[in-house]
Amino acid sequence: MAKLTTDSPVSRKIVHSFLDFLDSVEVAPGVDEEGLEVAKECLKESFKITSDSTRDYKLKPISLVNVFTSLDKTVPSFVETTRGVTINEPSSSSCPNLSDSQVSVNASKEPLFTGTCRDELFTQLFSALEKVRYFRSTPDGDDDPAQLEKATKIFHDAISEMEKSGCQTFDVKNLAEALKCQGNKAMQSQLYLEAIELYSFAIALSDHNAVFYCNRAAAYTQINRCSEAIKDCLKSIEIDPNYSKAYSRLGLAYYAQGKYADAIEKGFKKALQLDPHNESVKENIRVAEQKLREEQQRQRRSQNTSTGHNQEPEMGSQGVPSQFSMPLNPDLMSMFMNMAGNTFPLNHSRSNGGEGGGGGGG
Structure with missing residues (x-):
């Protein structure tokens, strides 16, 4: 320390x-009180x-x-x-x-x-x-x-x-x-x-507790502080590389930034590898892939418009969407809800390297 x-x-x-x-002790005889x-x-x-x-x-x-x-x-x-x-x-x-612990008391x-x-x-x-x-x-x-x-x-x-x-x-x-x-x-x-x-x-x-960082990441994402959320998710994964929920929340943070490819490849797919039967993660991948396709189509249309009419594309030269404003959009909120039917339960058991089900709190 x-x-x-x-x-x-x-x-x-x-x-x-x-x-x-x-101040509370009584001075013994012979002690220099001054x-x-x-x-x-x-x-x-x-x-x-x-x-x-x-x-x-x-x-x-x-x-x-x-x-x-x-x-x-x-x-x-x-x-x-x-x-x-x-x-x-x-x-x-x-x-x-x-x-519900096993405590027997006389x-x-x-x-x-x-x-x-x-x-x-x-x-x-x-x-x-x-x-x-x-x-x-x-x-x-x-x-x-x-x-x-x-x-x-x-x-x-x-x-x-x-x-x-x-x-x-x-x-x-x-x-x-x-x-x-x-x-x-x-x-x-x-x-x-x-x-x-x-x-x-x-x-x-x-x-050195992966769950603490992962839970804080979820809170950061909810208030659109996505950079902090990503940092916490990466720290959680560093502590416990098999913690599937950390990858799920990493995907959510990237998704909230509009980085759909990163959300899919760095987050959701890795979560699915660790938890192959997690239906909410599969749904998140489907939603993110749809958003990625829509973004790519908008980018192509924007580029074609810029080339044909010499106008600047509405979304910028890179076609990168702006960050979501609060509250989070319905797709992202749906992802949070999909991650667990009972969000942040108070009693839970740890699985897949973390605590709780797909998206509840650890």
Whole structure:
């Protein structure tokens, strides 16, 4: 992990929590209380912690006492820590929605959550966001309080999602999956910018997950940011070359750009090779081929008109169509619908190198 700087949000949150700890402890006899106050002031000055910047966080400092107490309570034996709770941990591709997971609990015992304590998990998320430069700075050099508040809300919403689903292990992996599931919900509600942000949070925590990139590509395509969608699809394919859905969504992104030949050859046909019985992909190829024929005919007519009457063709010398304006045209929307009857399901299994059916969310 890259070294943090003194002005990074994570560093300042750590110092903020440490200062809160120092304020809470009682000075033992013989300790230089004045020296302790000087040390606190030095920390505040070095990390630019002021009363105003502290209020801007709008967050309760992380309790270091709780963090270290939870670490001290860790017992090496997994069987002893579960106290009668048998947990089958989710697979690497499963969503932490454990409503139908195999969890047997002794009715006389309350389940014991395992994994990382919530405060530490919160810090890990902020550190990951800092690494991808999510946080902006205000003109006076402070962290953007609106972004800090938003990231905090997203974290707590994801934790609530994990709790409601019965997740027993709170760690980075399951947090990322919960963020992805929330992104899927946003896609269902057509909140595409929100979905992009949630998928981006998941990627910040786990940047080697093909499904996260592929789902974000679908959201990018919906708002006509096709270049970003193509980049995410290619990254997804780089991670998992056998993920048929990534090729399908790559085809959709090229189609949205009017690049029908690329949509067919680089996207849909490769998806069909991996999933030969996928009827929606076959239909997408048929629609794209029809569009390609129509485009070629328009280009020929335009060239003939230009040659015969010395006029410029309406679509330009290359005959390349302009990008679609929002909302997406009916053909492209039909493709999205064809990719799965149930768009972005919340519970699904992974197949063909990815999660879910032909076009739903992973």
